[in-house]
Amino acid sequence: MSAASCLLTEDQFLCSICLDVFTDPVAIPCGHNFCKSCITEHWNTSTLCQCPNCKEVFNRRPGLKVNTFISEMAAQFRQSAKQEASSSSSEQQVSKPGEVSCDVCTGTKLKALKSCLVCLVSYCHTHLEPHLKMSRLKKHQLIDPVENLESWTCEKHDKLLELFCKNDQMCVCMLCSVTDHRTHDVVPLKEEYEGKKAELGKTEADIQQMIQKRRLKIEEIKQSVELSNKNADREMAEGVQVFRALKERVERSQAKLIHTVKEKQRETQKQAEGFIKELQQEISELEKRSSEVEQISRSEDHLQLLQNITSVNAALPTKNWTGVRVHPPSYEGTVVRAVKQLEETLREQMEELFEAELRRVQQYATFVILDPDLVHPQPTGRYQGNDCRCVLATKSFSSGRFYFKVSVKKWPSWTLGVVRKMTVTKEYIILGPTKGNWTLCLNGQGEYFAPASPSVHLSLKSDPERVGVFVDYEEGLVSFYDIDEASLIFSFTECSFTEELYPFFSPCPNDGSKIHTFDWSCVIQ
Incomplete structure (x- = not known):
């Protein structure tokens, strides 16, 4: 910034009415300075002729003359500020679809850096400067940029929603807490937000654990199917070997044996595939819920998180898989019972x-x-x-x-x-x-x-x-x-x-x- 701006603070060049650099600065008898148009408009709309800062009342409207020294200093400061803002704007990101844009920017909208819950306005880096430097604006509550700041105000009292009623599970303002909710358990919005965010973290961990269990269950089912396949292959091989030696007399028995084994295996395979499909569907639902939880838990928007917490806490459409097993079919006695029918000729x-x-x-x-x-x-x-x-x-x-x-x-x-x-x-x-x-x-x-x-x-x-x-x-x-x-x-x-x-x-x-x-x-x- 210029040398002049290094000697004086930015607050000294800002009109306390328009919060911008002085334009035609004038001094009134109490010593405070304002833009000529700002103080004139203020007195035109007020019943009293008084200073907006110290509230000193004047019996008659003072004459206003532009302070040329302050005007020149303000002009230099304004020029320097424009150069700095131009440089800063080139470094800032232009607001993209889905991002919160600055409400003050005209023309190209820059990405908002913060939202003010008092002004109900979102600011880019340049327009946020007064809130970071002016002592009375520093008291305003700033949060990460959010859309629809109007939703942060109580529709009934037009006050900031800064409390949460645990009885009715809703956000309320200070007036609500002493009227409709005076007997309820009311806590600061931030306190409830942090509690719910912690719950979301636990929910996310539980969902991930459920997903892991179902993946392990899929592996268990696949291993059971693999074992079943090995047993089926072994049984069919033994059966084929026996009936091949018996040639034509046992061909029908051989076919019946193979059919029985394959039918059992198909039933096992079908059951396993049904379980796997059902588990994969549950994993899909859980991953979807996990994504929703993760998205909400990342949000710094207190209101949005609390309003959406019910949907992510809804019961998951899952079932308990602990007792589910795919039991490989038993083939004991299959070959024996088939060959027993030929007992007279096949005793050995x-x-x-x-x-x-x-x-x-x-x-x-x-x-x-x-x-x-x-x-x-x-x-x-x-x-x-x-x-x-x-x-x-x-x-x-x-x-x-x-x-x-x-x-x-x-x-x-x-x-x-x-x-x-x-x-x-x-x-x-x-x-x-x-x-x-x-x-x-x-x-x-x-x-x-x-x-x-x-x-x-x-x-x-x-x-x-x-x-x-x-x-x-x-x-x-x-x-x-x-x-x-x-x-x-x-x-x-x-x-x-x-x-x-x-x-x-x-x-x-x-x-x-x-x-x-x-x-x-x-x-x-």
Whole structure:
């Protein structure tokens, strides 16, 4: 700036009425200076002839003469200010679409630097100078530039909205706080703004966490599908190898096996794709909500943030994915049941397959402990008398696959399998899937059967000494194996399990030992 402006401050060259550099400056008797046109207009519109600054009243309107010295100094200052403003304007950015522009600029609108909540005007760097230098304008509240400054005023009282009513969740002015909201919890607008902004930060973190969980769930589902594909490939390869050796006699069985495996795999794939699509849709919604939250949280517009906070806090259209799983289908027994139909001509092949099948299910072996306190010695099925023990395992199963074996050699009759939780009762225990138990029985006449509706009577080539029980909870499969013969005895398929399953054993008749003193560890493993 010029040397003159370095000697004097800018405030000394500004008219306190128009807030601009003096034009034809005049001094009135109290010593204050004003533009000649400004003080003349002020007195013309006022009932009193007084100084706008010190309020000194004059009985008669003073004569006004231009102070040539101050006029020359002001002219020099104005010229210097124009040069500085021109240089500053070239450095400032022109307002772009979507940006807040200066309300004072004429012609080319520059980008606003601040908005004044007292003047309700947005200023560029040049026009903001008075607010930064004049002592009485420094008291005005400046914020980052915002549009629609009129919305910051109370429509009822035409006062600045500087408070927030927590009861009614709305912005209010000082007069509102002592009238309509006098009994409400009212806090400064900035305090509520900071609180809500902190909540938005937490909301953003929660959304990001939800997105991450769903991405991990997608990876988990993809891994399950990959495992399912490997199992399907392995099962199909084994099946094809078996049926290729049987040539034309087993072509129909081969096709049926492949169809069954592929159908299960398609169902698994379809289920997985449905989950992935649903998760991706939720991620899309969450990312959209995240963008909205981020946009609002960046805003320095107190009012806009508070008015839009409800929309971003609305419940997200998501569901809890914690319990969602894609369970690879079980193929245990698929090849076995297909080849069993050709048992007369394929006995040797069947024996090899049964051995492989048994080894496969035995990998799910679990240690089972029977607890005589869980049930009691009461009749089972149609047998009466106090000669049958009915005992449950201490551990239950509600998912996955498990296998256990039972030694039945010493009992002429028995019942074993898996059941829903039983309670102590003096009534008969009715067997069958409809009653919540899937069992295999040997009655007193040496007959083997699977209780169902109707019961399935079984013809075994030899009496099994050890019976293996395999359960696939998700597949709804319960299979019984003769361990020593490596053969499948019977399978319950397409079961619908909805409750916990307990390994169950009931040997008959009682050999005289007490139920609580009997060594059950030698029976079930």
